[in-house]
Amino acid sequence: MILFFFFDDIEAGIEERHKVATDENELKTSDGGFVAPHINSFGHNFRDYHVQSERQKGVEEFYRTNHINQTVRRMRQECGKMERVEMSIWECCELLNEYVDESDPDLDEPQIQHLLQTAEAIRKDYPDEDxxxxxxxIHDLGKVLLHPAFGELPQWAMVGDTxxxxxxxxxxxVDHKENPDNKNPAYNTKxxxxxxxxxxxxxxxxxxxDDYMCGAYMHLINEEDIENLKWLKIFNKFDLYSKSKVHIRVEKVKPYYLYLINKYFPAKLKWQCGS
Structure with missing residues (x-):
C-alpha cells in the first residue's frame, strides 16, 4: 500500500523477531485448516471476468477507467499533496466497514470483512505465525484513501490492479492501449x-x-523480490479464496487483533499519502 508510517524500524523489528522458513512446504498447516472453495460468493469461478451480470458490467468499466488513467506522473503528483492523518491501525480497519471494492468480481461485502476473513483463514493454517x-x-488498509479523512480518492485510483x-x-x-503513456517513447519499450x-x-x-505485484514483469525483479515471492504466493491463496458471505464477528476477534497491533505497532500512526 502507498501509505507511509512515520516511525522507525518497524519492519526490521518484525523481521528480527520472526526468522521463519519461507518455503510453503516447510510451513505445516494445522488439522482442519483453511480449504479453498471452488466458487465465489456469487456461485461463479473466482476471478471470472467474463460472467454476465450487472456487477460484472461495473467491474469491467472500473478496470477500463483504471488502466487508462494510471500514468507515470498523474496520481503521484495529485496524491502527494495530501495531509497527514493520525490514527490507529484498528481505527483504519473500522473505516473500511463503509466501503465495497468496485473492482472485485468475487465479493460485495464491506472491506473490513475481507481483512478479517483473510486473517482468520491464515490463522487457521499458520497459528504460530502471528x-x-x-x-x-492490514494488507488492504491503503483503501482508507477512499475516506474523506484521507482525501476521498475515486475507486479507480485506489483499488484494482497494481x-x-x-x-x-x-x-x-486490458485497455492499456488507450493509456497516454503507451504513446510515449520514453515509457513504451520493454x-x-x-x-x-x-x-x-x-x-x-x-x-x-497496493504497491506490489508478481507474475508479469519478471525481467525487473531481483533476488530479494524472488525471496519475497515465496511468502506472497502463500498469502495470495488466502487473500483470494477466503472471501465469503459468512461474516466474521468483529467483536469476537477484535481483542486478538488489538493484541497483535499493540505488539508490533505504536498506538497511533501518522499516515501520509505520497510517493
Missing part, C-alpha cells in the same frame, strides 16, 4: 526508464492501495 495474521489484517508504469504495459492489462533486474523497489507502480 506476524502473518497481522499482515493479512502494475508498473514507465515501461511497456503487459498484454494482460524496460522503459528501468534496467534489467533493477528490483521492484526501484519501479514506479500505478497509484493504488
Amino acid at each position: 506476524w502473518l495474521h497481522l499482515t493479512a489484517l 502494475f508498473p508504469v514507465g515501461c511497456a504495459f503487459d498484454e494482460s492489462i 524496460y522503459g526508464i528501468y534496467s534489467e533486474g533493477c528490483g521492484l523497489h526501484n519501479v514506479l507502480m500505478s497509484w493504488g492501495h
